[in-house]
Amino acid sequence: MDHHSIYISLLANTVKAGTILLFPTIGEIFTERAGILNLGVEGMMLIGAFIGFIVAYTTKDPYLGFFAGTIAGGIASLIHAFISITLRGNQIVSGLALTIFGGGFTTFYGQKWINMTLNNTLPTVKLPILSKIPYIGPIFFSQDLIVYLSYITVLVMWFILYKTTMGLNLRAVGENAKAANAMGISVYRVRYMWTFFGGLLAGAGGAYLTTSYAPFWLDGITAGRGWIAIALVIFAMWDPLKALFGAYLFGGINALQFQLQASGTTIPSAILNMLPYIGTFIVITISSIIVKTRHVRPPKELGIPYIREEK
């Protein structure tokens, strides 16, 4: 391979690796916008990855696998929704519990699947015309359908958030639940809905990992990507479009790490494996500073249970 195509494939892989992060980040943005902090992203991703893998493996249909993993993530999120919305429990504890549950569940049931490999991964579908654009085409438009779905998700969700009544209700609930409720919006319903949505997308991220990027099963295969997604929410300042950049930045680090390992670099692999986490530190530090100086702040009601009759 000449240098040229190395870069192209690196960037194409960046998009793939970024997609794994993009789905959960978008999901968590919307969950947090509703005022619910769900630290269970890692757990939901693992569940999505596992269910996605076994469904794709047994049915030999990667799309079905992706779909099943997505739903599984959504169902897992309902545990968190029930504890934090209905029972008004501590969202941090509940989210952490969900992450631990996801890890335990997939380790327990995943034993016999370890090291099995998926033969049919999500096929590449080159988009007519678009994939012919130099540079852009091979990087962005010679991917599988789920990557295209992620583009659409970003745009649609951005539109919903800022241009529709649904998004308006969501933003109001996360900023001032009492005021939203006084205007006849059901805070509980909005929160349930978007927590479920966040779960679906976390599941989608996990399922995409095992049906496309890493089509095999390993214990803890998500390797902290759920946590990176939570960090990316801050980086994105709760905005779906900015999430795209954050996700691809980390996707890039991921892709680079593999490319370097494959090229037999002298950098110890332990250091390379650390890259995404070091990156997380840097990004969180920088974005925290930006958040502070620009007066962008998290949704006001983030993490606060809503009780209507409180005096």
Added chain:
Amino acid sequence: MEEIVLETRNITKIFPETIANKNISFKLKKGEIHALLGENGAGKTTLMNILYGIYMPTNGEIFINGQKVTIKSPLDAIKLGIGMIHQHFMLVETLTVLENIILGLKEYGFVINKRAVKEKLKEIEHLYSLKVEPNVKVWQTTVGEQQKIEIIKVLFRGANILILDEPTAVLTPQETQGLFKILKKMKDDGKSIIFITHKLEEVMQIADTITVLRKGEVIKTLPKDKTTKSELAQLMVGETQACDFLRKRKETNETILSIKGLIVYSDKGTKSLKGVDLDVKKGEILGIAGISGNGQKELVQTIAGLKKVAEGKIIFSGVDITNKHPRFISRLGINYIPADRLAMGVAPNLSSIDNAIMRRYYRFPLSKRGIMNHTKALAYTRMMAKAYKIKLDNPFAPIKLLSGGNMQKLILAREILENPKLLIASYPTRGLDIASTQFFRQKLIEIANKGKTIILVSEDLDEILSLSDRIAVMYEGRIVGIMDAEEADKNTIGLMMAGAKA
């Protein structure tokens, strides 16, 4: 026979610690302004929250246009044509005015049809001369504008029963008159209005019918034409209160607090004090007048050590207290009653005892070698409650369950018992009922008569004029005038508050 649009029968609401409403029955006629008059803690707001579906009544029935209804949520209330303007505005600050107005409405489509919204806004502007800028964020608007937004919100929902909870608490006199005009117009259009207040002048000015509440019960309903201010005051308070506001001026020529060229930045990074010079004389009551948001809050917070001084100096009895620690400042003898009771005056979820001893819990006899003596703390709190007439049903209950007046009395007692040389009272009677207000003013006079110095920040000009020896007026982060109270009149101060040159 007049049409009754809303009626409550024997509404009772019991909270874990208190009975807020006891068998309340009242009727609202079509096209009338019905004032619910009562002191704080009389149960007005609770009753309205029941009508708006925020609280569920423990007992009792509600009828709308003669039909029995159950109002389980604000959505039910909105559907029944009830609109409420809360005392604390229900606005989402980070959203635009337009977004706040259509919040929760479905008429404007899934994708928000801004043009249709703006058309309707024009219509309302035309009808009621209510004008707002739809595209700015709510946090950038003034309090007066925010109230307009609240009214427009209610009109957008086609409400024909409006509930306004203490709507004038945050308005300037001019804004209040503007509001009254709008309310009268609505009344003429056949809307019915419930106006909650404890201000007698306003009741006499705007209401048709008045229902007086006291301690959660209806005392009397009477038409405005057949009553007087003094009768209403008596009904509200129960027994007539003797009040003696006998101020003996004690000020000296000695300067106790001297502020020079003070510049302070707000949390948003803008200059909120733009060079304040002020000398406070020992033994005087200095009133600071101004519309809120013109730097009064920042000024007193800076004196108390809660805000950083960017430039300038503050000298208190010869000691430089610029940028000193709040406890150092309070130990020197400056005590502070903050404007926002719930946010800064008390720790809402702690008990009345804990809040009462906050200034001295670490000192003997409440504490000995770091161990707290709870019996002593309780005794101290009871002593305080007795001396300052604080109604404490259960001193162990969270203080947020107390009414505003009782909470404020406790804060006052706590600060006065520290024996300060200078007491700063920021909006001390905001939202308080007549009895508490009287009590509060009397206490301030009392301690001033003992030779203490007081800085009184207030929007209530009557309060400033009746209590202060000297009056300073703040406008846009500066003191634009300072005068002796005997020479001051309401009109001049009012103009200076609005920015006219002295």
